[in-house]
Amino acid sequence: MAATNEHPHSLIIGSVKPEEIICIRRRPHTTSAYTIFSLKEVIGDDDQGGTSFVLSQTPLAEAPPAAPHELVIEGPPAHLGRERRVHVIVSALSGTGRAGRFYGDVLGPLLEGAAGLVEGEGGGYRLVVTRSAASVGEFARGLGERRDGERERHTVVLLSGDGGVVDMLNGVAGADGGGSGPLIALLPLGTGNALFHSLHKTGVDRAGEQPPPSDLVRALRTLLLSGTTEARLPSFRVDFPPGSRRITYAGPGSTGTAADMTVRDTEEEKEVGGEEVADAVVALHGAIVASYGFHAQLVWESDTPAYRRHGAARFGMVAKELLREAHAYRADVELTLPSSPGEGRGGKEKRQIPRDKHAYLLATLVSNLERTFCISPASRPLDGKLRLVHFGPADGERTMRIMGGAYEGGKHVGMRWGDGEAEAEGGREGDAGEGKDKGEVGYEEVEELRITIREEDPRWRKICIDGTIVEVPVGGTVTVRREEGGKAHLRVLVDRRVVGAR
């Protein structure tokens, strides 16, 4: 097959577009035969107007001359090798419910063709398709209990959004089996996919690759190419007051949508028709975001089976109504700042945010909550720093402008307004002080955050932890604390350049 060689980044091999190439596999037992694995995503192309995925395997008689070296693989990378126990989790209801189709059309055949891995015992991988909101947590608890130091190392390929990550994190952390935690590889099939986007923000694509590969091609490259590393996933712990309840929706669709696939999950089906299910919760771990106010409300009110069908558009639909109401959330908020070098633990400065009503309080370990929504521009992948973004009561228009700044790469940071002052846009971390009532977006690194909720109406008492919603009783204090040292609950697969770019 002919290959043009004008420019390494404009490689075209037959009909294969460079940005669609996942990997180029040298076929076993030969020196000169290759297969190009590529993925085409056609939006609005399937029966229900969803994305269809086409995995192509293009044989080549000889080495593609213009192929970038890093796309060529000889076999499975170490994390999918024989010394690992590999699991594939299909979160059936993540995002718009594409994970089952993606597994069947792309990941299954790709793992077999490019890595020689098939589903099943004895050298293969275990497939888990979720049947309820509890499935991933149950699976992770099982892994956590069996965790056995370095002797049994697990790699979990996660076809989900951030919810799958937080369920894995809490399942493993809850079981507390010792040893280093399982490795997760992210395939972004949720709505926001904040962790994926934050980890694939810098240094991942081959320089100058235009047009850029899709998110799923990037994710599959991270999964299959060499040049990746297994990094500790930073996390925080949230402690809730007595009477707090985790709230989920369970509905008729919650029994799994990939009925044609093997289900190895033992979770009992919950026969609850589109209703809220509340469970007592004492503590949760998170790796992405802990929020109260506008963000938590948006996640919560858009997370109904009816809104979920609209994908990421659901946030915009619900935001409209919330911006109209422009609720000011009553809470007392205390921050503990990280100690500066040389300071002992006792020297940590505590500070109260000087207002009792808030529009937005969001502590995060990542930069992006969606691909283009950069809420914390100072955050670097895996830097382990917890940063707080906050502002006081604001009308809908103001909130929209602030959110608009986040969509422009983080320009909301340092915005000030009010009392006839000239509007200002900042961009530096730590210069926004305490987000005074007059109007300023506060942005600072924190070690710990304590929120005491003063709202009477339960509608306004929702806390969001990585997309999980917890309702907290009136007067209850929620504590968010960065976790450091000790063992990692989870490790995450990232391109080595991501770690280098910190």
Ligand SMILES: Nc1ncnc2c1ncn2[C@@H]1O[C@H](COP(=O)(O)OP(=O)(O)OP(=O)(O)O)[C@@H](O)[C@H]1O
């Ligand atoms: N079969 C199922 N039945 C009921 N709930 C399910 C099922 N499969 C997955 N879920 C739930 O659906 C939710 C999917 O969350 P996930 O975060 O993966 O996707 P998302 O919310 O669309 O994306 P993101 O969090 O990245 O915006 C999780 O709460 C999960 O527990």
